[in-house]
Amino acid sequence: MKTTQLFKIGAAALAFAASSASLATVLVVRAQGPSAKVYPPGKALPESAKIQLQPGDSVMLLNTNGARTLRGPGTFAVAATGGGLAEAANRRARFSAMRSGEVPLNPSPWNVDITQSGKLCVANPSKLTLWRPQKEDGIKLTIRGGSGEQTIDWPAGTDTIAWPASLPVTTGAEYQLSQPESGDTARVTFVTLNSPPGDTIGTAQSLIANGCENQLDVLVDGAPSAD
Template sequence: MVWAKRAAALGVAAILGVAGPALAETLVVRASGPSARNYPPGAKLADGGSLLLKAGDVVTLLDAKGTRTLRGPGRFGVTAAASAAPASNVTLAALLDTKRVRRARTGAVRGALGEAPAVAKRPNLWLVDIAQPGALCVADPAAVRLWRVDATKPLSLRISGGGVQAAASFAAGETIAAWPATLPVKDGASYRLEAGGRSSDIRFALLNAADTGLDGTAAALIAHGCQAQLDLLVETAAR
């Protein structure tokens, strides 16, 4: 039993890119307030350093263990305290996995008693949210899949760009569909997705093989302007 738990932990660490004593970086992923310009998203902070925040400052840092949010005023160490609770490795492993993007059947997402239904979020960072426009970072072009929030009805989708177009479809109850093989997934490729009288424009940005782990992935998302994916990563990695 102990051996099985250790093996599972090592597998998760390998997916996250944090196995062993490899050094990870601390990144600024969000900043607002009077000192925001001193801590731009993507800035790398040295271990042992500190941040001096004023009243109204809110800075979110990310490292190999997850994210933490600092609120001013005060001076805060870059390195998280040892007692800080780590992020959910299982959830993060599923979010970052480029290979096992499974077909899903989901119904309405329920909130707590008396609350409005919660908004469903992409279960995997690399899924193409058909309602989310903007830059879309891709770690593995062969693993690109389409995703939608509402799976109650069948949906036909038209995708066009670069002088070509193709169709994709979701069956009732399905949230994930295949990306058309006839449309190239390459760096800079732009496409318009149209369904149900609505449209959104996306642009692919291919990541390098070295962009792994929480810190490497976050840095790449920031560099390519993949804000929606960065927001999802930051929220999932919060501790």
């Protein structure tokens, strides 16, 4: 093969790589202020994009490196530059550490937090895990909905336990999670995902599209810190 042909092939490969990099996805996960309708949660942006924010605007962006919050007014590059993303991630980590002194954070967006009501997206209904923020004492948890009712004895010292197999999850049905001893009750409605996402961006998109806001909070709080 001639040298000129090799050069052209190499140049084409570099151009393709550069194009692919510029199309890497950044996702809007939170938006407040006048520009929220322009940058709604779920909007995907290439890393090469710039966004214009007005006074009072606040937009949180998520990519595979972590979360970054931009506040207007101003024009901002979507891609993190310098230590911006790392700084935002570190602030979030410090905030999470402060919170963890009072209430631990749910370690997985797929866990069923028994203290939170709302829609809950399910990737694998047959392998659901219940989670509670306080594990010091043993409790009884009564689940009502779908095909019946089940009471679980949750031992002290454990923060997770399997969803009872005798009470299959039904998409669209509401389930009531009650703790008779404390009187605490949460109500969740399950949404089964036909094609469970395999990455952070895909997961966030699915949670936003299906209105699973509590899980989105867990995903964003647990996003990896940027270098």
